[in-house]
Amino acid sequence: MIVYVNEKKYNVPEKTTVLDIKHNIKKDADIVIYNSFPIKENVNLKENDKIVLIKKGEVPSKEELECALVSRHTPFVHEKLKKYTVAIAGLGGLGSNAAIFLARVGIGKLILIDYDVVEPSNLNRQQYFIKHIGMKKTEAIKDIIKNCNPYVELETRNEFIDENSINSLFKDADIVIEALDDAKYKALLVNFILQKMKDKIIIASSGMAGYFSSNTIVTEKIMNNFYLVGDKVSESKPGCGLMAPRVAIAASHQANAVLRIILENI
Template structure:
């Protein structure tokens, strides 16, 4: 039995209707993307466009929003199941493929804003360039420097125009990754998105 009217009754007043009509793109469904997606669905975002080429491995479970039974499944499919378990009415566009710069304008055309949740710095770089070229007046929320442990207050937000970047901009994957630190950054990305979608006309 669906009781969707109850999901959002504790939301911040005035935000639910705006979030329900919002479309958010998430490029990458790993530690950043999976955790950000969960936060956005819980907040009431109505539609997500998810893209990832990868399958769930046990080594992902230290930080990504997956469970043992997901191992071997495409991440977008596993994540879609978890998001629908929170809100069965969430609209999801699922893209099981490795994104390239030329995919961005088409796949994310309906998205009012994008969460960059890639793993590799080179990918973050081309995504920022291709998004800004395709959609120069749509917000892009990136993350850089989410590795290692502790250093909570080193995780910052810097913005320039429509580009926002969360992280310490230094720590690298070679240091290892910790659940809490990655999820903090992912939730900061989601928090920025929610703020934009509920306060700005052009979000």
């Protein structure tokens, strides 16, 4: 009889019970999830039942986490995602959210670039917490990602992006997410990659301020290696600030564009 324990397939004898599984696989489990419901009593297992055994506070092994990701993505998808390196320029509202989304899906490597520190005003839309105030954003985002997926490969660069640093910062990336605030440096990065690093794909942003309709934020393919996310209209100004829901929607578009590009669906 086939059952699944922590997403792994096991062939077990008929009349095997949940407690048999716990005893043989993870005696010290504090919580037993049976077919998506926590249970305390013993249960006789049936074909294709799913059991999750959890020890509170324990970090899953790399193998366990990979099994969980594969079970959600399918093996073909997960193996592709593991092969790619994504660089994120700027770790504010867009970049911090996109970084966590990509870490959660198991992207192979993230290159995370920002020179700034976390300040209280960042908490309205960026993926940081009070404990991170005063930390470099590169260190703060690394701390968060390690609590989501400790096995994704991370490279952090606490550097300012200018014409002298672009090549060294992005040379190892397959895909670049532009998540900068300053229009001058957004244009500098996009133009540099389009003109001098044509083997890279860049996903840039334009317009996600305020609380307008979510549906006006879209992903557009501008060129073979250039995608633009946003509504191309809204900008931050009095009465139309940067707010968490809309910024996160745009960040989701950027992260999802990465997945669609890798999986050849865009």
